[in-house]
Amino acid sequence: MQVRTNNVPLIQNCQWVGEVIGSEGHWYSYLFYNNDVLVRGAINDxxxxxxxxxxNTVVLLSPHYFKTSATLVGTAYHCPSH
Known part of the structure; x- marks a missing residue:
């Protein structure tokens, strides 16, 4: 699985599959977790x-960071294996 922040020329031969959203954290998360832990959880999600x-490939759109959580929005593609 690839998670990217840019899409050229990555998705030229790929089929668009849909939109995906990953998030991690709750209103109390900042008490227990650093932002890097929240972002890693959002990436895994x-x-x-x-x-x-x-x-098998996600191109991230602008991430949304909050003090208590992280949310990632991306476009998902199925790309041929190399």
Missing amino acids: IKNKAHQIDA
Whole structure:
């Protein structure tokens, strides 16, 4: 599974599968977790959701960071293996 922040020329031969959202954290999370832990959790969540729709590549759109959580929005693609 690849998670990228840019899409050229990565997705030229790929099939669009859908949109995916990954998030981690709750209103109390900042008491226990650093932002890097929240972002890593959001990345794992978006990878899991992409896998569920048979995508192997995600191109991230602008991330949304909050003090208590992290949310990632991306477009999912199924790309040929190299």
